[in-house]
Amino acid sequence: MHSSAVFLVEFGAIILALGLLGRFAGRFQFSPIPLYLLAGLAFGKGGLLPLGASExxxxxxxxxxxxxxxxxxxxxxxxxxxLSNLKTQYPAGLVDAALNALPGAAMALLLGWGPVAAVVLAGVTWISSSGVIAKVLGDLGRLGNRETPVVLSILVLEDLSMAVYLPIVTALLAGAGLAAGSVTLAIALGVAGLVLFLAVRYGRHISRFVSSDDPEKLLLVVLGLTLVVAGLAQQLQVSAAVGAFLVGIALSGEVAEGAHNLLAPLRDLFAAVFFVFFGLHTDPASIPPVLVPALALAVVTALTKIATGYWAARRAGISAKGRWRAGGTLVARGEFSIVIAGLAVTAGIEPSLGPLATAYVLILVILGPLTARYTEPLATRLTQRLSERAVRGPAATGGERELEPTAQASHDPVDGQDVDVLGQS
Structure with a gap:
């Protein structure tokens, strides 16, 4: 009876703290993820108020x-x-993977963590935070911008890549050999392909079967189906998260919209608990030793994400301002980086990987909204200064006549007419 009371007090205190932290983050318009991680550090081993009964x-x-x-x-x-994004945007996805996964892998190898940790850290630095980026786009009023479909396409490709990447990581962390790992990957790809085929051909029938006018029944059926599929996927040595992702893809139309509205509060609650749980398993004293590598990795991968967005937007014919906005928007890392690192922490492959991932995400989840807002104006100002310096050089030797035409040429008419509404040119 006493342990039950302690559990209720502890878990209630966690939920209350998360609610207050979420309100605080909302008031200042930034992501609550870093605050949730810090709460986990405070409640975990080595923190201020270690948990017991509710862990x-x-x-x-x-x-x-x-x-x-x-x-x-x-x-x-x-x-x-x-399928449409795979056909049209796969070059951007390949550039994204190369520029942003390789720094993480290289850092793990430089730290002497081995190839398995290198694959894990590559995923941590590769995947942007869809949740943080979607919120930032809404807060900045950029959902209708011409560069936004490019950003969303890259996020879709990253999310789809998770269906292949997570089974590989799961097999590696489990210590499976080449044959067993190949079987696991083949099963995962086969299941993903089958679900995509069924979703394309029979998506309406599946949605009709799940559909219900009663919100309670719809919630129970969708949530129950998701947990069952996730459990079966995990039983087959495929990530439970991949199984849940495929269930979401299979549902469409009004069912998907209704399920989204019903599940959103549950998602927010348990996602917050997840970030706290990750923080619980990270000793705050283990973060300072990896802070310098985390900061270096954050700076490098922030620049590579900006380069990725700029290149992808340029390929799509977006003007210079839109290219910089696309790049700055992609910088934030968050939930998926922690999910990937959490798999490694549970497997216990490298004690320092969890603290490094925590510090890395904390840095970029704070820096991401700032780069989304300020990358374009800073790049524009820097370009103007470089243009002015280029003008002053010829003007100093060639007289005043060259100054006016060059200064006029420095203004980009395309950027000046940058259109922020989809469908316009």
Whole structure:
């Protein structure tokens, strides 16, 4: 009876603290993820108020949080959307993977962590935070900008890549050999391909089967189906998160919209619990030793994300201002970086990987909204100064006659007429 009371007090205190932190973040218009991670550090071992009775329940809630994050992500896209993005934007996805995964892998190898940790850290630095970026786009009023479809396409490709990447990581962390790992990957790809095929051909029938006018029944059926598929996927040595993602893709239309509205509060609750759980398993004293590598990795991968967005937007014919906005928007890392690192922490492959990932995400989840807002004006100002210096050089030797035409030429008429509404040119 006493332990039950302690559990209720502890878990209630966690939920209350998360609610207050979320309100605080909302008032200042930034992501609450870093605050949730800090709360986990405070409640974990070595923190200010270590938990006892409620830690097991928090672990289960964290697993549900990961499943709901991936389910809700899958509900955002249809199978046809994914196939269309694969056909048109795959070069941007390949550039994104090369520029942003390689720094993480290189850092792990430089630190002497081995190839498995290199694959894990590559994923941590590769995947942008869809949740943070979507919120930033809404807060900045850029959902209708011409560069926004480019940003969303890159996010879709990253999310789809998770269906291949997570089974590989799961097999590596489990210590599976080449043959077993190949079987696991083949099963994952086969399941993903089958779900995509069924979603394209029979998506309406699946949605009709799940559909219900009663919100309670719809919630129970969708949530129950997701947990069952996630459990079966994990039983087959495929990530439960991938199973949830595929369930979300299979649902479409009014069912997907209704399920999204019903599950959003649950997703937010359990996702917050997940971030706290990750912080619980990170000793605050272990962060300072990895702070310098985390900061270096954050700076490098912030620049590579900006380069990725700039290149992809340029390929799509977006003007210079839109290219810089696209690059700055992609910088934020968040939920998926922590999900990937969490798999490694659970497997216990490298004690320092969890603290480094925590510090890395904390840096970029704070820096991301700032780069989204200020990359374009800073780049524009820097370009103007370089143009002015270029003008002064010839003017100093060639007289005043060259100054006026060059200064006029420095103004980009395309940027000056940058259109922020989809469908316009």
């Amino acid at each position: 097991d329940f928090v672990a289960i809630g964290a697993e549900i949080g990961v499943i709901l994050l991936l389910l809700m992500l899958g509900l955002e896209y249809t199978a046809s959307d994914l």
